Amino acid sequence: MKKLKLKKKNLGDFINELTRDYALYAPQEKEGTISFSLVEKPEEITLDYHNSDTSPKEIFFPQKEVILTYQDGNSQPVFYEGKPFALLGVRPCDAKSFQLLHQVFSTKKFEDPYWLTRFKNALIIGLACNDTLPTCFCNWLDGSPHGKEGMDILLTDLGETYLAEAVTEKGESLLKQQKDWEEASEADLKQASKLEETALKSLPPKIESAKLKEKLDGMWDDPLWEEIAQRCLNCGACAYLCPTCHCFDIQDEGNEKNGKRIRLWDCCMYPLFTKEGSGHNPRKNPADRVKQRFMHKFNYIIQNFDKYGCIGCGRCITYCPVNIDVREVLKQILET
Amino acid sequence: MVESTKTYIPIPVKVSRINEESPDRTLRTYDLEFVNKEDRFDYMPGQFCQLSIFGKGESPLGIASSPTETDFLRFTVNRVGVVTTAIHYLEEGDELGVRGPLGNYYPVEKFKGQNVVIVSGGFAFTTLRSLVVYMLDPAHRGDYKDITVIYGARTPDLLIYKDELEKWETRKDINVHLTIDKGIQGWKKHVGFVPSVTKEIAPASKDAWVVVCGPPIMIKYTLPVLTELGFPSERIYTSLERRMKCGIGKCGRCNIGAKYICLDGPVFSLAELEDISEPY
Numbered sequence: 001m002k003k004l005k006l007k008k009k010n011l012g013d014f015i016n017e018l019t020r021d022y023a024l025y026a027p028q029e030k031e032g033t034i035s036f037s038l039v040e041k042p043e044e045i046t047l048d049y050h051n052s053d054t055s056p057k058e059i060f061f062p063q064k065e066v067i068l069t070y071q072d073g074n075s076q077p078v079f080y081e082g083k084p085f086a087l088l089g090v091r092p093c094d095a096k097s098f099q100l101l102h103q104v105f106s107t108k109k110f111e112d113p114y115w116l117t118r119f120k121n122a123l124i125i126g127l128a129c130n131d132t133l134p135t136c137f138c139n140w141l142d143g144s145p146h147g148k149e150g151m152d153i154l155l156t157d158l159g160e161t162y163l164a165e166a167v168t169e170k171g172e173s174l175l176k177q178q179k180d181w182e183e184a185s186e187a188d189l190k191q192a193s194k195l196e197e198t199a200l201k202s203l204p205p206k207i208e209s210a211k212l213k214e215k216l217d218g219m220w221d222d223p224l225w226e227e228i229a230q231r232c233l234n235c236g237a238c239a240y241l242c243p244t245c246h247c248f249d250i251q252d253e254g255n256e257k258n259g260k261r262i263r264l265w266d267c268c269m270y271p272l273f274t275k276e277g278s279g280h281n282p283r284k285n286p287a288d289r290v291k292q293r294f295m296h297k298f299n300y301i302i303q304n305f306d307k308y309g310c311i312g313c314g315r316c317i318t319y320c321p322v323n324i325d326v327r328e329v330l331k332q333i334l335e336t
Numbered sequence: 337m338v339e340s341t342k343t344y345i346p347i348p349v350k351v352s353r354i355n356e357e358s359p360d361r362t363l364r365t366y367d368l369e370f371v372n373k374e375d376r377f378d379y380m381p382g383q384f385c386q387l388s389i390f391g392k393g394e395s396p397l398g399i400a401s402s403p404t405e406t407d408f409l410r411f412t413v414n415r416v417g418v419v420t421t422a423i424h425y426l427e428e429g430d431e432l433g434v435r436g437p438l439g440n441y442y443p444v445e446k447f448k449g450q451n452v453v454i455v456s457g458g459f460a461f462t463t464l465r466s467l468v469v470y471m472l473d474p475a476h477r478g479d480y481k482d483i484t485v486i487y488g489a490r491t492p493d494l495l496i497y498k499d500e501l502e503k504w505e506t507r508k509d510i511n512v513h514l515t516i517d518k519g520i521q522g523w524k525k526h527v528g529f530v531p532s533v534t535k536e537i538a539p540a541s542k543d544a545w546v547v548v549c550g551p552p553i554m555i556k557y558t559l560p561v562l563t564e565l566g567f568p569s570e571r572i573y574t575s576l577e578r579r580m581k582c583g584i585g586k587c588g589r590c591n592i593g594a595k596y597i598c599l600d601g602p603v604f605s606l607a608e609l610e611d612i613s614e615p616y
Contacts, residue, residue, distance in 0.1 A: 067344050068344060068345060070390045073348055073390070073431045073433075074348070075345055075346060075390070075433070076345075077341055077342065077344065077345055079341070104586060105586060108585050108599060109584070109585070109599060110343060110584035110585060110586070110599075111340070111343070112343065112584075112586050113340065113341045113343055113344075114344075217613075220613035220614070246586065246588060247587055247588030247589060248581065248582070248586070248587050248588070249581055249587070250344075250393065250394065250581045250582070250587070251393065252390060252391050252392060252393050254390075254391055255391050256389070256390055256391040256392070257390075257391075259390060259391055261344070261390075263587075266581075266587070266588075266589070268588065268589070273579075273589055274578065274579050274589055275579065276416075276577075276578070276579045277395070277416035277417030277420060277579075278416050282578065282592075282615070292591075295593075296588075296591075299594070300591065300593065300594035303594040304594055
């Protein structure tokens with residue numbers, strides 16, 4: 001696979017090129033919040049960032065999405081019809097989350113046409129983390145600050161230039177088109193691996209993550225869930241920021257004749273999530289719901305998809321209003 | 337793999353017949369016909385559909401008709417929430433939508449050459465009606481040995497499909513035992529809760545499979561009786577319900593443990609459920 005160098009002063013040209021063929025999304029700061037937004041001009045984007053506050057999953061799985069419109073009993077699906085998406089500057093943890101979501105939405109008998117329409121032709125250009133945050137823990141969950149999983153191209157910031165490594169055929173063919181980019185030298189690659197080493201060292205010491213699933217198998221009645229639930233406000237901030245949460249609700253907007261059916265992110269922390277028409281709620285206590293969240297991420301998803309349901313991005317740690325720290329919970333699970 | 341742009345699009349159906357199942361008018365049976373004949377789908381006893389009313393939403397309901405009844409899809413709807421109430425306002429000729437068939441089905445292949453016992457209570461009898469009608473069909477009856485139905489409700493009025501139950505009672509190729517919780521004048525059949533009546537009837541467990549569906553409390557007390565009668569948990573089946581949205585294992589709310597009721601169920605053997613910590 002190709003390994004080239006993109007001079008930072010030429011980044012604007014590259015962005016302009018991408019916007020011709022793609023709906024390009026990249027990190028942009030708006031009112032103090034960094035999110036992946038549609039790029040119109042190269043100067044809008046910021047690649048000098050730790051991670052976006054919201055997860056870029058929202059491009060492929062929007063928080064609110066019309067799935068069909070109906071009129072007089074007839075309904076039509078509504079699909080994204082724009083240019084294929086390109087994401088620039090995706091952190092390795094988030095790129096990994098797309099792979100899990102893709103498994104959820106495209107395997108187990110049924111494909112989700114809305115996810116597939118948005119995701120299948122997308123170009124993912126990642127950006128290695130040279131500098132990690134105190135809340136980062138991707139190394140606990142098969143991730144790495146320079147991980148390439150889920151990307152077509154990985155960029156590594158080398159100061160004046162970005163090292164651009166093709167990861168997939170699609171990335172390779174895009175790099176082949178970049179006639180004026182230099183080949184990366186041995187020294188460049190050495191610098192990148194040094195940066196990776198430094199980034200890895202800045203992460204917290206690993207825990208025995210491989211044992212989490214088995215530990216949780218025996219923790220159904222553990223007092224830990226009640227202990228966490230006593231602090232948890234059931235606000236759902238963790239789920240809305242989580243790059244791997246995929247639960248949704250379906251609601252109708254309109255009257256019986258005309259309207260649309262939409263799907264919206266939903267959250268297992270809310271009592272209504274499982275409350276049935278009869279009034280019965282299989283997860284009526286906050287502890288039941290806290291347990292569902294951790295069991296899903298660190299036991300059920302492993303059973304169903306053979307990977308962790310968490311990528312270690314740390315967004316839920318940063319934003320939890322009562323400071324519930326998933327890393328502490330994982331340590332508690334292993335100590336049980 | 338179901339690869340379709342229509343995954344979430346309801347198929348238009350029309351109400352062809354409505355039957356009031358209970359005097360309190362909370363239970364109604366709807367027979368539905370496909371508006372476009374080419375939309376007709378095959379299904380198996382135990383599967384369910386999402387019934388869709390535009391402007392209100394969708395509700396998951398077990399299919400009460402049998403695949404052998406090719407002219408209609410039948411659902412018995414308990415009026416509890418927004419969608420089921422809207423369904424109750426429908427009249428014959430009105431249109432609604434259906435998404436399905438969803439989920440797995442009763443293991444009718446495994447039942448072949450064996451005795452089948454069906455234990456049920458209240459309005460959970462819906463997909464069991466589908467199963468009974470399927471097995472009684474002349475094309476299938478020879479595949480199964482004795483068919484026994486034990487079915488109870490609080491009062492005679494609350495037994496659903498009463499006309500059909502009466503016909504089955506007169507047939508020689510099915511044993512039907514009906515029970516009500518407390519005796520009333522004129523009732524000459526069984527009296528007592530389903531678990532104790534099951535114990536009294538004591539269907540033989542040799543070469544037999546049992547399907548049990550009903551309110552959680554009935555299931556809770558029936559399972560030990562079945563175990564006592566010698567049914568191993570691999571041969572005890574039930575069907576579960578949960579709040580659902582997508583019906584295809586994506587929306588994330590109907591799981592018990594790592595299993596999704598919409599995708600891995602709704603039909604489970606007791607053996608499968610015993611491996612799951614989450615209560616069902």
